[in-house]
Structure formats: C-alpha cells, structure tokens
Amino acid sequence: MALLDIEGLSVRFQTxxxxxxxxxxxxxxxxxxxxxxxxxxxxxGKSVSMLATMGLLPWTAQVTADKMAFDGQDLQQLSSRQxxxxxxxxxSMIFQEPMSSLxxxxxxxxxxxxxxxxxxxxxRKERHERALDLLAQVGIPDPARRIxxxxxxxxxxxxxxxxxxxxxxCNPRLLIADEPTTALDVTIQAQILELLLRLQEDTGMALIxxxxxxxxxxxxxKHVVVQYAGRQVEKQDVKSLFANPRHPYTEALLSAxxxxxxxxxxxxxxxxxxxxxxxxxTGCLFNPRCRYATEHCREVEPVAAPDDPxxxxxxxxxxxxxxxxxxxxxxxxxNPQSSPHREVRP
Amino acid sequence: MFxxxxxxxxxxxxxxxxxxxxxxxxIRLLPGDPILLMAGERGISAERYAELKAQMGFDRSLVAxxxxxxxxxxxxxxxxxxxxxxxxxxxxxxxxxxxxxxSLFALAFAVIxxxxxxxxxxxxxxxxxxxTVMGVSLTGYSMPIFWWGLLLIMLFSSTLGWTPVSGRxxxxxxxxxxxxxxxxxxxxxxxxxxxxxxLHHLVLxxxxxxxxxxxxxxxxxRSSMLEVLGEDYVRxxxxxxxxNFRVIMVHTLRNALISVVTVIGLQVGLLxxxxxxxxxxxxxxxxxxxxxxxxxxxxxxxVQGGLxxxxxxxxxxxxxxxxxxxxxxxxxxx
Numbered sequence: 160m161a162l163l164d165i166e167g168l169s170v171r172f173q174t175x176x177x178x179x180x181x182x183x184x185x186x187x188x189x190x191x192x193x194x195x196x197x198x199x200x201x202x203x204g205k206s207v208s209m210l211a212t213m214g215l216l217p218w219t220a221q222v223t224a225d226k227m228a229f230d231g232q233d234l235q236q237l238s239s240r241q242x243x244x245x246x247x248x249x250x251s252m253i254f255q256e257p258m259s260s261l262x263x264x265x266x267x268x269x270x271x272x273x274x275x276x277x278x279x280x281x282x283r284k285e286r287h288e289r290a291l292d293l294l295a296q297v298g299i300p301d302p303a304r305r306i307x308x309x310x311x312x313x314x315x316x317x318x319x320x321x322x323x324x325x326x327x328x329c330n331p332r333l334l335i336a337d338e339p340t341t342a343l344d345v346t347i348q349a350q351i352l353e354l355l356l357r358l359q360e361d362t363g364m365a366l367i368x369x370x371x372x373x374x375x376x377x378x379x380x381k382h383v384v385v386q387y388a389g390r391q392v393e394k395q396d397v398k399s400l401f402a403n404p405r406h407p408y409t410e411a412l413l414s415a416x417x418x419x420x421x422x423x424x425x426x427x428x429x430x431x432x433x434x435x436x437x438x439x440x441t442g443c444l445f446n447p448r449c450r451y452a453t454e455h456c457r458e459v460e461p462v463a464a465p466d467d468p469x470x471x472x473x474x475x476x477x478x479x480x481x482x483x484x485x486x487x488x489x490x491x492x493x494n495p496q497s498s499p500h501r502e503v504r505p
Numbered sequence: 506m507f508x509x510x511x512x513x514x515x516x517x518x519x520x521x522x523x524x525x526x527x528x529x530x531x532i533r534l535l536p537g538d539p540i541l542l543m544a545g546e547r548g549i550s551a552e553r554y555a556e557l558k559a560q561m562g563f564d565r566s567l568v569a570x571x572x573x574x575x576x577x578x579x580x581x582x583x584x585x586x587x588x589x590x591x592x593x594x595x596x597x598x599x600x601x602x603x604x605x606x607x608s609l610f611a612l613a614f615a616v617i618x619x620x621x622x623x624x625x626x627x628x629x630x631x632x633x634x635x636x637t638v639m640g641v642s643l644t645g646y647s648m649p650i651f652w653w654g655l656l657l658i659m660l661f662s663s664t665l666g667w668t669p670v671s672g673r674x675x676x677x678x679x680x681x682x683x684x685x686x687x688x689x690x691x692x693x694x695x696x697x698x699x700x701x702x703x704l705h706h707l708v709l710x711x712x713x714x715x716x717x718x719x720x721x722x723x724x725x726x727r728s729s730m731l732e733v734l735g736e737d738y739v740r741x742x743x744x745x746x747x748x749n750f751r752v753i754m755v756h757t758l759r760n761a762l763i764s765v766v767t768v769i770g771l772q773v774g775l776l777x778x779x780x781x782x783x784x785x786x787x788x789x790x791x792x793x794x795x796x797x798x799x800x801x802x803x804x805x806x807x808v809q810g811g812l813x814x815x816x817x818x819x820x821x822x823x824x825x826x827x828x829x830x831x832x833x834x835x836x837x838x839x
Contacts, residue, residue: 213744214743215744243746243748246743246746247744247745247747248746259738260740262738262756262760263738263835264760265759273745273747277745278746
C-alpha cells in the first residue's frame with residue numbers, strides 16, 4: 160500500500176466567469192521513503208495539487224479525487240479534526256517564501272514549540288530540548304541563541320532552515336517541499352537541497368519536491384510527475400524520463416537544460432506561456448507550443464493510453480525520442496536548426 | 506525599548522509648542538470680547554473698559570500675552586477663569602474625571618463589541634453575518650451623535666423609562682469623591698445602590714459616544730484580519746495542523762491588532778471631541794460641557810488652557826499607543 164495514493168485529483172475554483180479547473184487528473188502514489196518530484200512551469204498547478212492534498216486551499220476551492228489516501232486513510236472522509244492530526248504531524252509541508260512563511264510576531268522557538276505541542280506533547284522542557292536539537296539538525300549555528308530570534312532577524316536561508324526544522328519536528332512520514340529554494344540565492348539553494356536529502360535519508364521519510372528546475376530533479380528524485388496547465392502530462396521514474404521523455408513538453412523542458420544545449424549559442428526555449436484561465440486552447444492544452452502538433456491535437460483533447468505506464472497525455476507520445484506525429488516529419492530531433500522554434504545563430 | 510520611548514517623547518515637544526500657538530490664537534480669532542460679554546446688554550463706559558482690559562492683561566501685545574501664557578504653562582499655571590476667577594487647572598481637573606469615565610466606558614463598549622464583530626465578519630467573509638456587521642457599522646458611523654443620542658433618550662428614557670435622561674448619579678446618593686469616577690467611588694463607599702445608579706446614568710451616553718469608534722474599530726479589524734488571513738504565515742499555521750480557532754485568534758489576530766491599535770489610539774481624540782456633544786445632550790458635567798460654556802463666554806484662559814490640556818492628553822495617549830506597538834510588533838521593538 161502506497162503512503163500517499165492520489166488518483167484523479169481535480170481542483171476547481173469558482174470565479175466570476177465560471178468554474179476554473181486549476182488542476183485536473185493528477186495521479187501520484189508515493190511509497191514510504193521515496194523521493195518524488197513534480198515539475199512544470201509556473202501556473203502548472205504543482206503547488207495547488209499539493210496544497211489540496213494538505214487541505215490548505217481556501218474554501219473557494221472545490222477539491223475532488225477518485226482516491227486520496229494517506230497510509231490507507233481516505234483523506235476525503237476524515238473530519239477536519241482527524242485531518243489536522245495528519246497534517247503537520249505525519250505529513251508536513253514547507254513553502255516557497257521562507258521569509259513570509261514564519262509569523263513575524265513570535266520567536267522561532269515559540270513557532271517550533273507550538274507544532275511539537277500540537278502533535279507530540281511533552282513537558283515544556285522536553286519540547287524546548289527537542290526544538291534545540293532540531294535547529295542543530297538543520298544546521299543552524301548557535302541554536303540556543305537563535306531559538307529566541309524573531310523571523311525578521313533571520314536571513315532567507317536561515318528562515319528556510321527553521322521552516323524545515325518545524326516541518327520535521329513531529330517525525331513526519333511525508334514531507335512536501337514546494338519550491339523550497341526558489342526565493343534563495345544560488346549558493347544557499349544547493350545547501351538547502353542537500354539538507355533536505357540528508358534528512359530524507361536519515362529519517363526515511365518520503366519527500367515530494369515541487370520544482371521547475373530539471374537539474375534539481377535529476378539530482379534528487381526517483382520518480383517524476385510532469386504537469387502542464389493543471390494536467391499531469393507524464394509520470395516516469397527519473398532515469399527513463401531523462402533517457403526517453405514521452406511527452407513533447409517533457410522533451411522541450413529537457414532540451415532547455417544548459418547541459419543538453421551542447422555548443423549552441425543560445426539555449427533552446429519553449430515559445431509562448433502556459434495558458435491561463437481565459438486563453439485555454441481547444442484540444443490538447445500544449446498544442447500552441449508543441450512543435451509536433453497537428454490538426455487533430457488542436458481539436459481533440461488527448462487521454463492517456465490505458466496500457467501506457469507513463470500515462471502520457473498526448474496523441475503522439477514519443478518513442479525513443481521520435482514522435483510518431485505526422486507533423487514531426489520535418490522536425491529532426493538531432494538537428495536543431497531545422498526546428499521552427501529554435502533560434503540558433505551559425 | 507527605553508531609547509525608543511525617549512525618541513517618541515522628544516518628538517512630542519514641537520507638537521506641543523504648535524498646540525499652544527493654535528490654542529492661544531483660536532479663541533482670539535473668534536469675534537466677541539469677554540469684557541463686553543460680561544458687561545451684558547447695559548454696556549460699559551470707555552474708562553471702565555480700559556481699566557478692566559489692563560487688569561486682565563489684554564492691553565498688551567499678543568506676542569507678550571502669548572509668552573505670559575507659555576511662562577505660566579511651564580509653571581503648571583494656566584491662569585484664572587475670567588468668569589469664576591478660580592484657577593483653570595482646578596476647574597479642569599474637577600470635571601475631567603467625569604469625561605474620562607464616560608470616554609473609557611465608551612471605548613470599552615466600542616472595543617468589546619467592535620473587535621469580535623470585525624473578527625467574525627472577516628472569518629465569515631461574504632456571508633450574511635459579514636454583510637450585517639458591515640451594514641450596521643456603516644449606519645453607526647454615519648449617525649450624527651446629536652440625533653442618535655436624542656433617539657436613544659426618546660426610546661429608553663421617555664418611552665421605556667429604563668434609564669435616566671441626564672446627570673451622572675441620582676440625587677438620592679452622596680458619595681465622597683476619591684477617584685472622581687462615580688462607579689469606582691460608589692464601590693469604594695460600598696454603596697451598591699449608588700453604583701447601580703451611576704451605571705444607569707452612564708449606559709446611554711457611553712453607547713452614544715462609543716458608536717462611531719465601534720464602527721471604525723469593527724471595519725478596521727475586519728479589513729486588517731482579511732489582509733493577514735492571506736499571508737503565507739497563516740497558511741503555515743494551518744499546515745501545522747493547528748485548530749481553526751488558534752489560527753485565527755493567535756496567528757491572525759495578533760498581527761491584525763497592530764493596525765487596529767493605531768485606530769483605537771486615534772479614536773481617543775475623537776472620543777474627547779465627541780464628548781462635547783454627548784455631554785451637552787446628557788447634561789454630563791464633564792469638560793466638554795465646560796468648554797462649550799467657556800467658549801460662549803469668551804473665557805480666554807479657560808478655553809486656551811482646556812484646549813492645551815486636552816491636546817496634551819491626546820498626545821500622551823498616542824505615545825502609549827506607540828509603546829503598545831512595540832509590545833505587539835517585535836519588528837519595531839528590536
């Protein structure tokens with residue numbers, strides 16, 4: 160039995176112009192101790208799907224799923240009181256903006272203590288000891304002094320370490336990290352990722368890492384979910400994903416990696432932006448940006464083939480890097496010059 | 506924290522000097538003359554007029570008069586009332602407790618009802634409760650004090666006969682003045698009947714005076730809560746698995762209070778201004794009514810002295826608000 164088992168997760172928001180499906184058809188099944196990654200551009204619904212799992216979306220959100228279970232418990236059937244016992248305790252989350260994610264009115268110690276008190280209990284002294292241990296564990300120097308600090312006295316990296324200390328304070332079995340390094344500078348990013356992976360290994364908890372950095376995915380995750388415009392377009396283990404991306408979007412993301420650009424002068428890009436609420440195309444949501452798109456793609460919404468383990472949401476999934484799409488005839492993968500989307504100077 | 510306090514205190518000095526100039530100039534800008542008003546309809550001879558003018562010091566230049574006023578002020582002497590000839594300071598202090606008692610009850614009424622109403626409206630945003638609270642508070646805010654006071658007197662005092670129409674306490678009771686607060690003095694005297702009578706007299710004026718601050722506090726609390734509810738750290742608090750009550754009352758309200766406290770502080774000035782109308786309607790023997798009388802008699806020392814003292818009190822309250830800030834908001838303290 161998977162630790163986190165989600166099938167067909169959808170999140171809809173009631174807006175002035177009707178119901179907007181921010182997330183649709185997301186499946187994820189994380190086993191104990193596994194590291195998963197969810198990738199996609201901004202606006203792909205990565206955060207929303209995980210916030211829905213945690214039950215942190217505002218009341219305007221309508222969350223539905225065919226299945227949404229944590230360790231066998233159906234999250235949709237639990238009372239809010241029962242769910243709060245899981246959220247924070249067994250399943251915890253850290254966020255994109257560490258500086259604004261800590262309450263400015265309370266000290267670091269108070270905020271960690273509050274969480275331990277909620278889920279583990281113990282005497283004031285025991286909780287204090289635990290908070291000190293946790294701060295040391297996440298690499299905060301001089302924990303005895305820092306525990307009395309207010310969030311505005313900490314740097315972004317320190318704040319994220321405090322958030323991590325808080326998130327792991329109750330020995331969760333699953334940690335969801337929502338772009339934990341986006342707001343930090345590059346040197347700190349690596350440290351925070353390293354810390355998360357070390358903690359994951361030490362404690363054996365499962366980790367879901369939301370990111371838009373394929374490089375991070377390659378270094379960290381075992382399994383990858385690719386999302387585009389709220390839809391899950393592909394799900395594979397990391398090795399096969401990098402070797403054989405099935406969805407053209409995944410392929411495009413990978414070719415945008417500097418390491419893969421080879422000696423080209425310019426990095427390949429994916430033209431256009433993720434469609435928002437008002438400019439959703441008909442047919443496949445990726446078709447305006449896909450270089451293999453055909454008339455069929457523009458008219459008919461794709462469904463994943465039942466026998467496809469990657470559940471690729473594409474009419475013409477790539478096979479060994481080659482698209483069976485009729486539109487692919489003029490697009491040779493190894494010759495970027497011929498791609499209409501790639502701008503390469505001689 | 507101590508340095509923070511000293512800086513705030515030093516900032517009060519220029520404000521206070523400005524207040525003395527305005528207070529001094531204000532009453533002299535009004536048409537009318539205290540001596541002519543005292544003489545009444547029969548008039549006064551030119552010699553007697555000049556004599557009185559010299560006696561009161563009004564024959565000297567305005568600048569010299571202002572510096573006399575300032576000099577007295579620094580010695581804690583605001584001069585004597587032209588009408589009663591007793592020191593302005595004494596007159597003020599004998600009436601101030603009545604106004605303070607009224608204002609404190611009004612403020613307590615406004616905070617005790619306004620704050621929870623604002624919190625509830627924010628939590629139930631867009632629901633019937635929210636619309637009700639905001640609608641009622643807009644009505645309260647738009648209500649002229651005079652009219653509102655008269656409406657309440659008509660309903661509760663005349664028609665229902667629940668509360669007395671005016672005054673601070675029934676004539677049946679004589680209480681020694683210790684604090685100047687009728688409610689507290691009657692408790693000190695152990696006179697339960699007097700306490701209830703004082704409370705009866707206090708209820709309507711406190712509601713009338715507290716209505717506008719209540720509306721302002723409720724609206725500010727609501728908007729401030731809504732703003733904070735959207736903050737990342739509130740989401741963090743929810744992610745910790747805390748109860749909804751704790752998320753709202755601890756994590757959200759604590760931050761929302763920062764701006765609410767400012768507004769409560771600003772209401773104190775409004776309360777003292779509103780007290781003038783309320784005291785007039787309810788014949789409440791406080792400084793509001795005293796100031797109105799002093800202005801109509803062009804009692805220069807009383808008006809300028811009263812204005813300076815009221816301004817001083819408002820400034821002190823604002824200083825206290827600034828300090829309360831530091832206590833609530835660690836970003837200012839550190």
